[in-house]
Amino acid sequence: MDLKEVMAINMRRLRHNQDLTQEELADRAELSMRYLGSIERAHVSASVTVLGKxxxxxxxxxCELIKQPKR
Known part of the structure; x- marks a missing residue:
């Protein structure tokens, strides 16, 4: 699994655990909802700056966003 996929899975899991919509997370992170959706679908790679946001x-x-899932 590449890092884009790992981040997408972790981001979606963390967002769902906090009962956040993509729109709410995008707003909190000051990102467009379209870009956030692309990250969650592993269509684009997020920069280190975006990872931090x-x-x-x-x-x-x-590190929680890029940690390999346990098997």
């Missing part, structure tokens, strides 16, 4: 919006360490 998303981690802050989700109140997690940035």
């Amino acid at each position: 998303l981690a802050k919006a989700l109140n997690v360490d940035p």
